[in-house]
Amino acid sequence: MNIDIPDKDHSAMRAAFLSFWTEFKANKGALYGLIFIAILGVVAAFADMISPYSPIQQYRDTLKLPPAWVQGGDWAFLFGTDALGRDQLSRIIFGARYSFYIGFIVIFFCLTVGVFLGLIAAFNRGFIENVIMRTMDIILAFPSLLMALALVAILGPSLENAMIAIAIVYIPHFVRLTRAQALSELGKDYVSSSKTMGASTLRLMFINVLPNCLAPLIVQATMSFSSAILDAAALGFLGMGAQPPTPEWGTMLADSRQYILSDPWLMTIPGLFILLTVLSINLIGDGLRDGLDPKMKSNK
Amino acid sequence: MRPEPIIRINDLSISLPPRAERPFAVQNVSFDVYPGEILCIVGESGSGKSMASNAIMGLLPKPHVCVSQGQILFQGRDLCKLSDTGMQNIRGRAIGMIFQEPMTALNPVMKVYKQLEEVYRCHNSGTPRKTIAANIIAMLDDVGLPDPEIIGNSYPFELSGGQRQRVMIAMALALEPDILIADEPTTALDVTTQAQILAMIADLQKKRNMGVIFITHDFGVVAEIADRVIVMQTGKIVEQGIAEDILNRPTHPYTRQLISTVPHLGAQKKPEITSQVVVTVSNLNKIYGGGHRGWFRKANRKVHASKDVNLEIRKGETLGLVGESGSGKSTVGRCIIRLHGTNSGQVLFEGKDILQLSKPQMMPVRKRIQMIFQDPYASLNPRRKIGDIITEGPTIHGIPKAVSWKKAEELLEIVGMEKSALKRYPHEFSGGQRQRIGIARALAMEPALLIADEAVSALDVSVQSQVLALLDDIKKKMDLAMLFVTHDLRVAAQICDKTAVMKLGEIVEYGNTYDLFHNPQHAYTKSLLAAVPGKNWTVPNLSIA
Numbered sequence: 001m002n003i004d005i006p007d008k009d010h011s012a013m014r015a016a017f018l019s020f021w022t023e024f025k026a027n028k029g030a031l032y033g034l035i036f037i038a039i040l041g042v043v044a045a046f047a048d049m050i051s052p053y054s055p056i057q058q059y060r061d062t063l064k065l066p067p068a069w070v071q072g073g074d075w076a077f078l079f080g081t082d083a084l085g086r087d088q089l090s091r092i093i094f095g096a097r098y099s100f101y102i103g104f105i106v107i108f109f110c111l112t113v114g115v116f117l118g119l120i121a122a123f124n125r126g127f128i129e130n131v132i133m134r135t136m137d138i139i140l141a142f143p144s145l146l147m148a149l150a151l152v153a154i155l156g157p158s159l160e161n162a163m164i165a166i167a168i169v170y171i172p173h174f175v176r177l178t179r180a181q182a183l184s185e186l187g188k189d190y191v192s193s194s195k196t197m198g199a200s201t202l203r204l205m206f207i208n209v210l211p212n213c214l215a216p217l218i219v220q221a222t223m224s225f226s227s228a229i230l231d232a233a234a235l236g237f238l239g240m241g242a243q244p245p246t247p248e249w250g251t252m253l254a255d256s257r258q259y260i261l262s263d264p265w266l267m268t269i270p271g272l273f274i275l276l277t278v279l280s281i282n283l284i285g286d287g288l289r290d291g292l293d294p295k296m297k298s299n300k
Numbered sequence: 301m302r303p304e305p306i307i308r309i310n311d312l313s314i315s316l317p318p319r320a321e322r323p324f325a326v327q328n329v330s331f332d333v334y335p336g337e338i339l340c341i342v343g344e345s346g347s348g349k350s351m352a353s354n355a356i357m358g359l360l361p362k363p364h365v366c367v368s369q370g371q372i373l374f375q376g377r378d379l380c381k382l383s384d385t386g387m388q389n390i391r392g393r394a395i396g397m398i399f400q401e402p403m404t405a406l407n408p409v410m411k412v413y414k415q416l417e418e419v420y421r422c423h424n425s426g427t428p429r430k431t432i433a434a435n436i437i438a439m440l441d442d443v444g445l446p447d448p449e450i451i452g453n454s455y456p457f458e459l460s461g462g463q464r465q466r467v468m469i470a471m472a473l474a475l476e477p478d479i480l481i482a483d484e485p486t487t488a489l490d491v492t493t494q495a496q497i498l499a500m501i502a503d504l505q506k507k508r509n510m511g512v513i514f515i516t517h518d519f520g521v522v523a524e525i526a527d528r529v530i531v532m533q534t535g536k537i538v539e540q541g542i543a544e545d546i547l548n549r550p551t552h553p554y555t556r557q558l559i560s561t562v563p564h565l566g567a568q569k570k571p572e573i574t575s576q577v578v579v580t581v582s583n584l585n586k587i588y589g590g591g592h593r594g595w596f597r598k599a600n601r602k603v604h605a606s607k608d609v610n611l612e613i614r615k616g617e618t619l620g621l622v623g624e625s626g627s628g629k630s631t632v633g634r635c636i637i638r639l640h641g642t643n644s645g646q647v648l649f650e651g652k653d654i655l656q657l658s659k660p661q662m663m664p665v666r667k668r669i670q671m672i673f674q675d676p677y678a679s680l681n682p683r684r685k686i687g688d689i690i691t692e693g694p695t696i697h698g699i700p701k702a703v704s705w706k707k708a709e710e711l712l713e714i715v716g717m718e719k720s721a722l723k724r725y726p727h728e729f730s731g732g733q734r735q736r737i738g739i740a741r742a743l744a745m746e747p748a749l750l751i752a753d754e755a756v757s758a759l760d761v762s763v764q765s766q767v768l769a770l771l772d773d774i775k776k777k778m779d780l781a782m783l784f785v786t787h788d789l790r791v792a793a794q795i796c797d798k799t800a801v802m803k804l805g806e807i808v809e810y811g812n813t814y815d816l817f818h819n820p821q822h823a824y825t826k827s828l829l830a831a832v833p834g835k836n837w838t839v840p841n842l843s844i845a
Contacts, residue, residue, distance in 0.1 A: 188679070190679050192671070193738075196669070198663050211681075211684075
């Protein structure tokens with residue numbers, strides 16, 4: 001579709017991005033969140049180079065070592081070791097990789113399916129819309145974690161199946177959001193104008209309407225990214241997600257559950273990372289909303 | 301000997317936040333309001349006319365926008381220095397205000413009676429219930445609401461726009477203020493309702509000897525009710541004086557320019573057009589709603605938006621379709637271009653009944669019929685560049701982008717814009733410029749029939765006259781047939797060769813514009829013409845300077 005036009009410039013786009021960035025920067029929480037996630041992202045990307053040990057290597061002579069700064073800790077194992085003598089720091093680093101993996105795959109799946117179904121529902125009012133939207137209502141009627149658990153029980157416990165289950169649970173939010181946005185855009189005259197030109201339905205959907213629905217979808221995607229990580233950790237904790245010895249944060253929590261009283265840091269450290277990651281992404285989501293969706297902007 | 305002014309505004313300036321387009325919303329403005337007069341403040345959008353009145357009421361969006369200099373003297377006190385509680389006592393009791401949108405100015409979940417009662421309760425908490433009730437009934441009666449009990453017992457959404465505006469006025473006048481500020485109170489209303497409301501305001505003002513500050517952009521309205529007029533431009537008063545003088549002998553160039561752009565109501569006699577017929581509409585019927593109940597939805601009300609409509613437009617001819625809101629005039633336009641389905645009827649376009657064509661058969665016809673929309677802000681896709689917007693149609697019809705891009709450059713020149721606009725986004729343009737872009741987009745398809753759906757209604761009067769001139773010019777140059785849908789009879793009188801008047805889905809009168817305006821036959825046409833504000837004022841000819 002993109003035919004190159006002579007001396008096409010991107011200054012307008014750059015200006016739009018700059019104004020978004022000023023808005024985003026003004027939200028300090030979002031900025032700190034972005035910094036944390038950026039660092040975590042780099043760490044996850046270069047996990048092989050950064051992590052001091054292999055995440056599954058067991059050091060049998062140092063079991064349940066406390067973090068280095070606690071009495072009895074060893075600076076060779078910064079975050080200590082778990083019950084099988086594996087280095088916690090290395091497991092956290094590799095676990096970050098899984099968290100991003102889960103987040104991105106789930107969001108990708110939700111966005112493609114959700115946007116597509118939402119647009120179809122908005123463009124085919126009546127029977128098709130009813131079928132799609134009522135199905136979504138049914139999915140929404142189940143508590144999300146329970147639904148995901150049931151799906152994993154059917155599919156079999158593994159990280160991939162957990163991701164599929166989580167994605168299915170999240171799809172209705174995207175369908176509803178897309179449909180509502182698309183419907184409000186469809187009422188505007190620029191769409192009528194395209195219709196009078198003879199634009200096909202696909203063109204109306206993806207070239208005219210979808211770009212105008214993106215802002216709230218991006219915000220929703222960011223917020224769901226963190227919930228996906230959280231839900232995957234929960235499934236892992238319940239033994240229905242990633243299986244040992246995968247260094248997934250939720251699974252790490254589950255593994256150390258029995259030592260919660262004797263060696264509390266075994267649970268504290270992965271728990272803390274889940275908390276910080278989810279919090280950071282949610283803060284970024286807030287910042288995105290400020291920048292992308294001027295209507296939701298708080299009055300300052 | 302003039303009486304003392306009720307309110308005296310002295311060298312008032314209102315500052316805007318640092319990044320606004322100009323430093324002051326209102327700059328060094330001084331005026332007085334005397335009891336028993338209607339003072340009209342006229343100006344185009346952005347002239348600061350509403351800001352001035354909001355300042356009087358203490359309704360400026362502080363702290364971004366505030367009074368930086370000057371006084372508002374009311375009963376010897378400076379309103380700018382009053383505390384919030386002090387201001388509360390003034391609002392409503394001493395100064396009443398009515399707004400443009402009666403829909404949003406009333407609380408939608410509160411019955412009318414309760415809302416009126418609230419006004420009394422806020423200010424005189426001691427008044428016995430019975431007195432309040434009697435007052436409310438008398439008040440509703442005063443503003444011309446026939447059954448005060450029934451009206452009082454309804455929710456705002458159950459009332460028509462005119463009724464709501466009457467309720468608003470009743471609320472504003474409940475405590476018998478000395479001054480009424482009316483901010484474009486009739487702009488959202490139909491012309492016949494507008495006439496009634498204007499008459500009512502004038503009547504109440506005389507009865508109570510109030511001062512009225514009436515803010516409007518419409519010189520017709522000014523001619524109808526004003527005693528004195530203030531003309532504002534970009535925050536400054538450019539001219540003030542007696543209505544008679546300003547309307548007929550304006551001295552400031554800006555006022556002269558504004559008044560010269562007001563369309564004349566007296567249509568000119570135009571030669572009969574006998575060229576080839578482009579489109580014939582016969583017995584067009586469109587019914588909204590009335591579908592039977594589905595599983596998940598209720599059956600809705602049936603509305604006959606177009607009832608046996610017959611029209612004919614020739615090459616180079618402009619047919620005006622006028623009527624009040626809900627008359628079905630837009631529906632007819634949208635049915636012709638097949639944005640809406642139709643229930644029955646025929647639209648013969650260049651010899652083919654286009655209502656029977658399938659989607660692929662319709663494609664070549666789509667090129668030949670184009671539309672210009674009302675809202676210049678919603679009719680351009682905010683995420684696409686002007687170039688992409690204008691070339692979208694040709695691209696759909698398989699014309700190479702390089703060719704249509706060249707064409708778009710020419711078209712922008714025709715509609716009076718720079719070709720550098722092609723690479724910019726819609727939000728960078730003003731309303732008038734956007735409407736020009738909309739016209740260029742329609743012309744890019746080389747249509748034979750142009751449907752303009754309230755194309756100039758959202759524009760300021762000076763921009764409106766430019767766009768009208770442009771449309772007329774293009775029509776002549778390209779020999780187009782044009783269907784011009786409008787609610788504004790002045791505009792119709794100026795641009796249309798023939799005019800059809802619609803009421804509740806039916807065409808009640810159809811004929812030559814000149815005859816229709818000078819010798820209306822149908823009672824409805826007569827009432828519409830009688831309701832045009834300022835009909836007794838002939839726009840002075842200012843072209844000879």
